[in-house]
Amino acid sequence: MLSIGKLCAATGVKTPTIRYYEQIGLLPQPPRSRGNQRFYDRKALERLRFIRHSRELGFSLEAIRDLLSLSDNPDQSCxxxxxxxxxxxxxxxxxxxxxxxxxxxxxxxxxxxxxxxxxxxxxxxxxxxxxxCVTDHRTSDDAHPLAGGAQSLPAAAS
Amino acid sequence: MLSIGKLCAATGVKTPTIRYYEQIGLLPQPPRSRGNQRFYDRKALERLRFIRHSRELGFSLEAIRDLLSLSDNPDQSCxxxxxxxxxxxxxxxxxxxxxxxxxxxxxxxxxxxxxxxxxxxxxxxxxxxxxxCVTDHRTSDDAHPLAGGAQSLPAAAS
DNA sequence: CCTTGAAGCTCTAGTTGCTAGAGCAATTAA
DNA sequence: TTAATTGCTCTAGCAACTAGAGCTTCAAGG
The missing domain is CATH 1.20.5 (Single alpha-helices involved in coiled-coils or other helix-helix interfaces)
Known part of the structure; x- marks a missing residue:
């Protein structure tokens, strides 16, 4: 059984993020100590690792939600x-x-x-x-003309 | 003199976005008609084109703000x-x-x-x-371990 | 046993760059 | 004149967290 801090250390996912994942239903609500602190088992650890690795590979939380529900039913088609x-x-x-x-x-x-x-x-x-410009770097045209990678620069160059 | 709709058509920037740029001070407040509608001159059109093109090249609005203030003082160092x-x-x-x-x-x-x-x-x-995995696709380690391109997928794969 | 400092709790609000909608006023074409 | 379109302001929402306030609980040392 791991405290949230240990889980954070074991996965590299920060504690507020873990609680956020719980809040949006990606992680199940863990059992609590009598003092109301969260405790996690090995399954939760693995689930969080799955989420983190998927995020690293760029999957959205929505996609991860789907992947998780798939992996919860191992008899379905792949x-x-x-x-x-x-x-x-x-x-x-x-x-x-x-x-x-x-x-x-x-x-x-x-x-x-x-x-x-x-x-x-x-x-x-x-x-x-x-x-x-020599190339047409502009997004083709879909609903979000300027979206798709350009909008998330974290204070790129200021 | 262009209405906001014409400006939108001329630049490809949507009207709510134009108003948003005005709100955050990237575009100056334009003159209004007696009916309170915005009208833009050629200078505003060019400024908005500059913004749009910079966004297409991935600059953040903060960076664009700096670039605009530089281009407003053409005697400074480049x-x-x-x-x-x-x-x-x-x-x-x-x-x-x-x-x-x-x-x-x-x-x-x-x-x-x-x-x-x-x-x-x-x-x-x-x-x-x-x-x-064969490659280390993980972000090196900075403050935002999962940020930097992965976080802005517009409903990527769900 | 007691204290102290770290870790945990909940809650709200902020980030970026817009987008969507409500509910109204003004303009323009027929 | 009337209807359709365009414009206005305002609030709220999106992803995926992050930061902070203000409180409680826990673990280790004395």
Whole structure:
């Protein structure tokens, strides 16, 4: 039996996150000590490891929820799990393609910038107009024109 | 002079987003008609294009704020703009590296899955244990162990 | 046995970059 | 003139956590 702190140490998932997973129903409610503190068994540990590894591989919590319910019924067909993994692969591939063209543009931008003052800075110039770009780094067009990898930079470059 | 709808059509930025940019101070408050509707001039159009293009290249709104204030003072040194772009490039490169190793794992996972039922499904098995992985797709260790590209999947695979 | 410091508890609110909806006012085309 | 469209403000919601306040419980040392 592990306290939440031990579980955190054993999995690398922070305690508030563990409680959050419990809150949204990804982890079952564990038994409590008489003092109301959570205690976890080996099964919970494994479940949390599964979640963490899936998150590392980029699966959304919703996808993980599905994968977990699949792995809870080991007699079912594996097709559904396979489909989720394939969808994730497609998603990763498209993000990859977009990022590569971003990289191209950024490199060009940085390389060309030889000016001294902003007025002849290529960085600003390129940002002002997509016509300066060689690749079409823009998202194709779906409902979220700017989404898909660009929106989650954690204070990328400020 | 353009209405907000025309500005939207001209830039591809949706009207709520335009108003949002105004709200957070990325766009100045435009003049209004007597009926309180916003009207934009050419300068606003260019500023919004700049923002959109920077977003497409993955810059955060904070970084864009800095870039805009740089481009508003064209006599300054270009070094700051250059630094922001370089930081963004570094960020993109690291995301790229991570995504490539994710792709490797996902491909292996999907390819190996030949089982019929969950009980011998490689997908579930691989997710259960990082030891099955050939690359270390895990984020090195910084403050956000699971952040950096994985957290923004728009309903990736559910 | 008592104390002290770490760890745990609940709860609320904040993060990024928007998006959705309600409920209304203004504009424009027929 | 009337109907359709567009615009307005405001609040709330999304993912996936993170941070903080203010309290309680636990474990180890003296």
């Amino acid at each position: 097709a559904a799990a396979d489909a989720i993994a394939k969808a994730q692969l497609v998603e990763v591939e498209s993000r990859l393609a977009r990022l590569m063209s971003l990289k191209t543009e950024l490199e060009r931008m940085v390389l060309q910038c030889a000016g001294d003052t902003i007025s002849d800075c290529r960085v600003i110039e390129v940002l002002s107009d997509h016509a300066h | 070094a700051a703009a250059d630094a922001i772009a370089k930081a963004q490039l570094v960020e993109v490169e690291s995301r790229l590296a991570r995504l490539m190793s994710l792709k490797t794992e996902l491909e292996r996972m999907v390819l190996q899955c030949a089982g019929d039922t969950i009980s011998d499904c490689r997908v579930i098995e691989v997710l259960s244990d990082h030891a099955h």
